[in-house]
Amino acid sequence: MKWLRRPSWFALLLTAAGALLFIRLGVWQLHRADEKDELLRRYAAADAAPLRDFAAVALTPPANAFARVHVQGEYLADRAYLLDNPKHDQRGGVEVYAPFRPRDGERVLLVDLGFLPGNGTDQAPQLPALPVGEQTLQGLYLPPPGVGFEMGGDALARQAHWPKTTIYLNLSQVATDLGAQLYPQVLALDADPAAIFVREHLLDFSSMPPARHRAYAFQWFTFAVAAVVILLVLHRRRPTKPSDKS
Known part of the structure; x- marks a missing residue:
């Protein structure tokens, strides 16, 4: 050339x-x-999937699907965690998680109760009391929210009163805080029109779709x-x- x-x-x-x-x-x-x-395809398919017994997938969640499960047990009294960084139409508020002990279960299951809108102030929303006695729950058994770079160490260990607030939900830190082993995923409850919580459990790819x-x-x-x-x-x-x- x-x-x-x-x-x-x-x-x-x-x-x-x-x-x-x-x-x-x-x-x-x-x-x-x-x-x-x-992931989005599997998430959409999970809504139409038949309910499975939680015990069948508790420790070994399916690798190629999101399991829709039902489980019986009791909430741990007066225990809740507030995730302070969810995005719901840019509204203020928190995603609420509560520890739940399945019947005959060896570990504690963290349950995503849903999003609780803010009250227009910097204070955390007032949580309704958890139901007492044996409960039957159903929803999607999902990986916990991703953990980003945490500055300042374990925020839960520095809080003495419940509910405890965090900007990252770290299951290891929650397990240490509760003094109990946790199941590897969380249960995102199905939508309930009668619930005060907003349950729009969508995979959050808003920052990088x-x-x-x-x-x-x-x-x-x-x-x-x-x-x-x-x-x-x-x-x-x-x-x-x-x-x-x-």
Whole structure:
């Protein structure tokens, strides 16, 4: 190619390394989009799934589905955890979790009671009393909310009164706080029109939905193309001026 000067090995290696890195990042973003699409599909299918006995999936939840279960037992009296960072149409409020001991269960099950809207102040909403005696619950047996970077250590250990508030729900910290082993997932109760809680248990991909992963993938692939174009532009031969031939 007469219009192109031979690039140095360093330029070729740098361009190849950069382009391969960008392509790899783009493929990774596409994989993440596919994974979230699959999670959304499994979540939608769970609503129509038949109820299963909690004991059958308690310690070994299905890897390729979200189990819809029913369980009998009792709530632990006067114990509740308030997750202070859920998003429900940008309203203030908390997601409320209560420990529940299944009948004949060896561990404690954390139950997601639902979202309790705020009261227009910085104070936590007033919680209704938990029902006493044996209860029959049903809902989706789901992984707990993701834990982000926690600053300041275990917030639950520093609180002496219930309910306790946290911005990240860490099952290990809850287990330590209760002095009991927990089941590996939480029970998100089915919607109940008579309940004060709002139960819209949707997978929260608002900050990074599948479509955004695909947009980032396109961006990375564009960077890979740009790296090659920059190499070609920097090494193209400049047209010879007539004065240069004399």
